[in-house]
Every structure is written in C-alpha cells, then in structure tokens.
Amino acid sequence: MNPSSARRIGRRIGMVGIAAAAVVATLTGCSTKAQSGSNGQYGFDEAAQSKGSTITVWVDATRAPAVKAFEQANPSIKVKTVTYDGSSNGSNSFKTKMGLFDRSGSGWPDVVFSSQNNDASWASQKxxxxxxxxxxxxxxxxxxSTLSNFTKGSLDVCTVDGKVYCLRNDLAQNVLWYNKTLLTKFGYSLPTTWEEYQQLGAKVAKDHPGYIIGSVGDPWPEIYMAGSKCGANEVTGARTMSVDTESTECKRATDLIDAGVANKSLSTLSVFSPDFVKKYSGKVLMMPGPVWFSGAIFNNAQSLNVPKxxxxxxxxxxxxxxxxxTGNVGGGTWFISSHSKNLAAATKFAQYVTTADAYQVDQAPGYPAYAPAATKWLAKQSSSGYYATDLSAVTTAAGEVWSGWGSPAFSQEAIWAKVMSPLITSGKSTTSNLAAWGTEIKNQAQVNGYTVK
Known part of the structure; x- marks a missing residue:
C-alpha cells in the first residue's frame, strides 16, 4: 500500500496476455500510415507507427519496479525510463512538461504515470x-474485456465525456485503521458513525491525553470532507463544475476537525514527518485514511512500526x-500518448503494469484497481498474519468511493494547503473559513477554464 499521490516521502497473465497479444497483432507493422482525424482507427490522430522502436516511459520512483517487471516479462521491447516526481502534491509537472512538448512539436513520452487523479481532465483536451x-x-x-475488469467506478477519474483516457494503477480508498490492542486495553468501543468518532475523540483527550484518533496535518480534504459528502468539488462536465463549501455536509466535517484540533485528539503534524513518528509512536488509537497507510505508516519500521x-x-x-x-487519497493513473510511434508496445506496457499479477499482486504496494488482481493482492495481505482483523473493509470501501468528489484540472490538495492547512496548524477555525476555501476553489476553476455553478 503506497502513498502514490501523497507526500513525496511516503508514496512510495492468462487473459491479460491474450488481450495484450491481440493488441500487438492489431497494431504491428514496420511503418504504417498515420490515421487522420478523431475517427482514426482508435478515435484519435495516430502517428506513423514504427515497429520495434523504443518506448519512453515516465514514472515516479515508487513505480520503477513496474518498469523492471515489464522488461523482465518482455525482453524484446526496448524501454527508456525517465524518473520524475509523478506530479505529486499538485506540482503539475506532467501537464507543464507536455505543454512544452506541444510547443516544440516533439519529445512526448509514450507512457506516463501520474500520482494525481485529475490529469485526464486536461490530457483529454486540445x-x-x-x-x-x-x-x-x-x-x-x-x-x-480488460476495461470491464477494473473495479466499478475506478476508471471514473479517467473518463471524460464518455471516453476513457487512462488506466488506474491502484485505489487509495479511505478506511478506518485502528489499534485493536489499545482499544481493548482502554475499554473503548469502535465507533460506527462520525458522531461517535467525534465523541470518542473528546473522551480520549480527557482520559488518555497524548493519544490520537486521527491526523489533519496533511492537505487531504478527501478524508474528512469527501467522507462527509461536502460538495466542494463536483465536476459536472468537461469544463463545468459545482462548488458549494458552506453546506451542512461541509460544516459538520470542519466542526469535527476543529473540535479534534482543539482537544488534541487530532494531530496537526504530517504523518510523514519525523516529529509525528517521535510523538505518536504507540499512541495512535485509530486513524481514518487510505489503504496504503498500512504499509507506509503502520507496518513500516521507519514510521509507526505497529507490532504484528x-x-x-x-x-x-x-x-x-x-x-x-469515502474518499480516496491518491491512486495513480497511466496514460498512453496519442503521439506514440509504437502504440503496440505502449499499450502492452500500460496493460501489463495495471493488470499483470507479476507486478500488481507480487510487487505493488497499493490495492490494485484491476479487480482480479485486487482479489489476489488482498488474499496475499491477509495471509501475512500481520493484521488483527480480516481485511473485508478494504473491499467494502472500494465500492463506496463518493462520485461527488471530482477530479478537475487543478489540485484540491494545493488549495487546501493554501487556505485550510495554516488555520489547522495555528488552531484557528476551519468552519469559519469555509467561504474562503470555496472562493479559492472557484477562482482556480475559472482560471482553468471551468464554468462554476
């Protein structure tokens, strides 16, 4: 489980083979003519194809093993790997660099991994x-047959105007992680609603000061805000969206955050900071967060290192x-370039790294978006003997990601970091600043060409 779109420090074939072979058979040719117009063979202008040419693949450091796995399985395909930041933390590096290639008219990579879920919104547009x-x-x-095997809803972030433009690498659905040993020791019951969660935070602050039930030190509104159906980020069309940050759903979430920060049951430190590890090792009673928290934070000797x-x-x-x-924090995406001169190899690569057991089950740290691989991956995690409970909640959460939290062409995390994070770290009210948060979202939306309702 890995933080693919989180902070840089943390983010770390039967039928598949048949489908890939079919694509190769369809696409191969020493040098085929480019298709013209959006009604080309695959619905876009295709470059003249060059069989056997090297494909250039851009990945972040965490995805480097995916490239190696592909190369081992496909030694005849030549791959040039370029490592970049994966557009982490809303850096926009993917979009910026492709814009430079657009201006020069050359240089586009064949395949790109992005840690963000909003890149289809711009990569699908002229x-x-x-x-x-x-x-x-x-x-x-x-x-x-391949697309239909991705977990329901997982390709929503890749779909614009009814067309699919990317393949999802992993899901980063939020669940409620908890320390069963500590809960039993303190005599607490596991909360079943957010209201009970907030009440537990107040009790923990009073009876067990120093222990926490969550963290708001990272700019991830997808945890508490999306989990409350806060309509701050609903994309309604390719260039339209709705922004409402002052609803009851938004206010109840920020009230919970403000209360937890005030009584110190919610940490204001980044979960990836040395200070967090030093202060809260052995003191995290529970924490809502993405699936990849287990390996990145809990079962990590360099972090909280929670015992088996x-x-x-x-x-x-x-x-x-x-x-x-629930929301999801991360869950990367793979794009095939419309400019690729070796679509056969590029497509085979993208399918392999998102569907093949040799990577998604055997090596990938996060919950695969491809459902057959996800089933096997989860079974592998369960068999490790590390967890105190079964992992059925992970599967349940995969089907509960709220579709109302959209993926526009700008980073909600960057906006949260600018407007809300300073309030949280200084102990000021986020509820009182919901309007300011909404204004910044609307401004960014309009700058990026959206009509805002």
Whole structure:
C-alpha cells in the first residue's frame, strides 16, 4: 500500500496476455500510415507507427519496479525510463512538461504515470489547438474485456465525456485503521458513525491525553470532507463544475476537525514527518485514511512500526443514518500518448503494469484497481498474519468511493494547503473559513477554464 499521490516521502497473465497479444497483432507493422482525424482507427490522430522502436516511459520512483517487471516479462521491447516526481502534491509537472512538448512539436513520452487523479481532465483536451496528449483507450486500443475488469467506478477519474483516457494503477480508498490492542486495553468501543468518532475523540483527550484518533496535518480534504459528502468539488462536465463549501455536509466535517484540533485528539503534524513518528509512536488509537497507510505508516519500521497482531481495519464511517461514503487519497493513473510511434508496445506496457499479477499482486504496494488482481493482492495481505482483523473493509470501501468528489484540472490538495492547512496548524477555525476555501476553489476553476455553478 503506497502513498502514490501523497507526500513525496511516503508514496512510495492468462487473459491479460491474450488481450495484450491481440493488441500487438492489431497494431504491428514496420511503418504504417498515420490515421487522420478523431475517427482514426482508435478515435484519435495516430502517428506513423514504427515497429520495434523504443518506448519512453515516465514514472515516479515508487513505480520503477513496474518498469523492471515489464522488461523482465518482455525482453524484446526496448524501454527508456525517465524518473520524475509523478506530479505529486499538485506540482503539475506532467501537464507543464507536455505543454512544452506541444510547443516544440516533439519529445512526448509514450507512457506516463501520474500520482494525481485529475490529469485526464486536461490530457483529454486540445491545448492551443494541439492534439490532446492522451490516447483514447476504449475505442479498440485497450480491449473491453480488460476495461470491464477494473473495479466499478475506478476508471471514473479517467473518463471524460464518455471516453476513457487512462488506466488506474491502484485505489487509495479511505478506511478506518485502528489499534485493536489499545482499544481493548482502554475499554473503548469502535465507533460506527462520525458522531461517535467525534465523541470518542473528546473522551480520549480527557482520559488518555497524548493519544490520537486521527491526523489533519496533511492537505487531504478527501478524508474528512469527501467522507462527509461536502460538495466542494463536483465536476459536472468537461469544463463545468459545482462548488458549494458552506453546506451542512461541509460544516459538520470542519466542526469535527476543529473540535479534534482543539482537544488534541487530532494531530496537526504530517504523518510523514519525523516529529509525528517521535510523538505518536504507540499512541495512535485509530486513524481514518487510505489503504496504503498500512504499509507506509503502520507496518513500516521507519514510521509507526505497529507490532504484528495489533492493527485492525473497519468500514468507512457514515454520518448518522446516511449511507457511508469515502474518499480516496491518491491512486495513480497511466496514460498512453496519442503521439506514440509504437502504440503496440505502449499499450502492452500500460496493460501489463495495471493488470499483470507479476507486478500488481507480487510487487505493488497499493490495492490494485484491476479487480482480479485486487482479489489476489488482498488474499496475499491477509495471509501475512500481520493484521488483527480480516481485511473485508478494504473491499467494502472500494465500492463506496463518493462520485461527488471530482477530479478537475487543478489540485484540491494545493488549495487546501493554501487556505485550510495554516488555520489547522495555528488552531484557528476551519468552519469559519469555509467561504474562503470555496472562493479559492472557484477562482482556480475559472482560471482553468471551468464554468462554476
């Protein structure tokens, strides 16, 4: 489980083979003519193909093992690897660099990994009259039999105007992690709603000061805000979105944050900071957060290093009688370039790293978006004997990611870091500043060409 779109420090074939072979058979040719217009063979302008040419793949450091796994399985395909930051923390490096290649008219990589979930929003669109970077995948380039096996909803972030432009690497659905040993020792019951969670925080602050039930030190509104159905980020079309940060759903989430910060049951330190590890090792009673928290934070000798048999996982919490929903922090995406001169190899690569057991089950640190691999990956985690509970909550959460939290062409994390994080670290009210948060979202949306409702 890995922080693919989080802070840099933390983010760390039967049928598949048949489908990939079919794609190769369809695409191969020493040098085939480029297709013209969006009605080309795969729904986009295709460059003249060059069989056997080297494909250039951009990845972050965490995904480097995926490239090596592919090369070992496909020694005849030549791959040039370029390591970059994966657009982590809203750096926008992917978009910025592709814009430079658009202006020069050359240099585009064949495949790109991004740690962000919002890149399809711009990569699917023309920029300054130039062809969109992302290839359309669901018009024959990637078999429907492959696409249909991704977890329901996981390709939503890749879909713009009904077309699929990327493949999801992993899901980063939020669950409730908890220390079963500490809960039993202190005589606490596991909360079943956010209201009970907040009440428990007050009790922990009074009876066991120094222990925490979560952290708000990282700029991830996807945990508490998305989990409350706060409508701050609903994308309604390719260039339209709705922003409402002053609803009851938003206010109840920030009230919870403000209360937890005030009584110190919520940490204001980044979970990846040395200070967090020093202060809270052995003192994290529970923590809502993504699936990859288990390996990045809890079962990590360089972090909290929770002993075997203590860590449990529970379903996402609902508010009152509402149906539970959750957000996701990260979950990377793979793009095939519409400019690629070796679509056969590029497509085979993208399919392999997202679906093949040799990477997604045997090596990948996060919960695979490809459902057959996810089942095997989860079984492997369960068999480790590390966890104090079964991991069924992870599967449940995968189906509860709230679709109302969209993926526009700008970073919500960057906005949260600018507006809300300083308030949190200084102990000021986030509820009182919901309007300011909404204003900044609207400003960014309009700068990026969105019509905001």
């Amino acid at each position: 920029t300054a009259g130039k062809q969109p970077f992302a290839a359309v995948l669901d018009k024959g380039l990637v078999p429907q 048999g203590q860590l449990g996982v529970a379903n996402p919490l609902p508010w009152g009688s509402d149906q539970a929903v």
